[in-house]
Amino acid sequence: MAxxxxxxxxxxxxxxxxxxxxRVKDWAEVYxxxxxxxxxxxxxxxxxxxxxxxxxxxxxxxxxxxxxxEWNDLVWRDDWEEAIERLHATNNFPEFTGxxxxxxxxxxxxxxxxxxxxxxxxxxxxxxxxxxxxxxVRPQPPEWLSGRTVAxxxxxxxxxxxxxxxxxxxxxxxxxxxxDKVGGLLRYGIPEFKMEKKVLDRRLxxxxxxxxxxxxxxxxxxxLTGQKLRDRYDAVVLATGSTVARDLQAPGxxxxxxxxxxxxxxxxxxxxLGETVExxxxxxxxxxxxxxxxxxxxxxxxxxxxxxxASITQLEIMPQPSESRPAGQPxxxxxxxxxxxxxxxxxxxxxxxxxxxxFVGDGEGNVRALRLVDVRFEDGxxxxxxxxxxxxxxxxxxxxxxxxxPERAGLVEQLGxxxxxxxxxxxxxxxxxxxxxxxxxxxxxxxxxxxxWAIAEGRAAAAAVDEFLTGSTALPAPVRPTDRPLTV
Numbered sequence: 001m002a003x004x005x006x007x008x009x010x011x012x013x014x015x016x017x018x019x020x021x022x023r024v025k026d027w028a029e030v031y032x033x034x035x036x037x038x039x040x041x042x043x044x045x046x047x048x049x050x051x052x053x054x055x056x057x058x059x060x061x062x063x064x065x066x067x068x069x070e071w072n073d074l075v076w077r078d079d080w081e082e083a084i085e086r087l088h089a090t091n092n093f094p095e096f097t098g099x100x101x102x103x104x105x106x107x108x109x110x111x112x113x114x115x116x117x118x119x120x121x122x123x124x125x126x127x128x129x130x131x132x133x134x135x136x137v138r139p140q141p142p143e144w145l146s147g148r149t150v151a152x153x154x155x156x157x158x159x160x161x162x163x164x165x166x167x168x169x170x171x172x173x174x175x176x177x178x179x180d181k182v183g184g185l186l187r188y189g190i191p192e193f194k195m196e197k198k199v200l201d202r203r204l205x206x207x208x209x210x211x212x213x214x215x216x217x218x219x220x221x222x223x224l225t226g227q228k229l230r231d232r233y234d235a236v237v238l239a240t241g242s243t244v245a246r247d248l249q250a251p252g253x254x255x256x257x258x259x260x261x262x263x264x265x266x267x268x269x270x271x272x273l274g275e276t277v278e279x280x281x282x283x284x285x286x287x288x289x290x291x292x293x294x295x296x297x298x299x300x301x302x303x304x305x306x307x308x309x310a311s312i313t314q315l316e317i318m319p320q321p322s323e324s325r326p327a328g329q330p331x332x333x334x335x336x337x338x339x340x341x342x343x344x345x346x347x348x349x350x351x352x353x354x355x356x357x358x359f360v361g362d363g364e365g366n367v368r369a370l371r372l373v374d375v376r377f378e379d380g381x382x383x384x385x386x387x388x389x390x391x392x393x394x395x396x397x398x399x400x401x402x403x404x405x406p407e408r409a410g411l412v413e414q415l416g417x418x419x420x421x422x423x424x425x426x427x428x429x430x431x432x433x434x435x436x437x438x439x440x441x442x443x444x445x446x447x448x449x450x451x452x453w454a455i456a457e458g459r460a461a462a463a464a465v466d467e468f469l470t471g472s473t474a475l476p477a478p479v480r481p482t483d484r485p486l487t488v
Contacts, residue, residue: 003045047072047073149235155182155183158455179217194342238445323338460479462475
């Protein structure tokens, strides 16, 4: 184990972010030099806090089954090369999860029963970033080729994980992406201040050198139909994500200035990267209202701040969570607690337990305000509180209320795969859809979820595809489609 008395000697410590007044003026990551470099001075004693407990519940909290006590011990012993080997044994992209995952492993940490948990996520990202800087991340091309071909549709975390695993197993893999660059939401949905795209690009370069082929700008389901895809490849992995955004059909929805978050964020990301976007949706000088209190809403908040919004209000229909773990969500479950992201530190107002009654126009077809009402839940019903209706200014309204499933038109309809009652693609215990040879990984089958679940499902689906093509597999399969996180 690491330092046997580490958890007794050291308290939890995280890296300091750049000052707010500095970071809101640029799009760089909020940690100076990136989180890995920022954490280096404190990471060894933090890794030493790991108790190497008899039953490490952090394994259960992490869908990937990360070998957390092992690489904590290796970091404490200053063996960084072996640490990245143990981390890569279960996670293809720790530099992504170390930045973007909400760390369910930490809420399951045994130390967290009566102390602050180990900074698992921070150790993870530090290992990954130091490994790239030290040259420990090398291409792993296959020793032989199977002669089998696989198409992966979608280049988000599930698709990339499946592609890397299948390429290393010796199959010829092509990843299709309808955008002009690879990465899916990792590229155009995640703002630069959370993960700079150079972090994504260095991993994609490793995959290219291993033999994975990327085909961008191709909307599969158009000219390349589902039938042509099946004729061309021995197996297909659908990793298209859950991209149908939830809408809010209140009076005035037709007014100009009301947009989905995924209309707003990709444009902002492109401009932050130096691209030109005609007719960009921008928050500059506007009163911005974000409907939705989750991570996507926080991304809209941080982006609007950097664009120079006049004011920003983030609305959430649920009541404000408690600061501490609720009694009904005991350890080691993932609790719904009040969390403050870097974007929330930078400004804006968070308003809980409110519902939008109407979008109010300015008489010329533009939104100018929202009419709100306070609400509470009684016996499972949403009840409006009399006398609480009010208006707040809104020149730009952004919906960040989540997603309802994969797009049905085009590829899904052409393949004829079955859908469940939630609109997700049905798959069996081997991630295979109702159509033989067509597999499903990530949000397209699971529904909107976490990046760590997407990578875990991509790895597991790759093992299923490998077995389908060859009759056996040595690839790890960390999760089944029926697995669920430790939540209540």
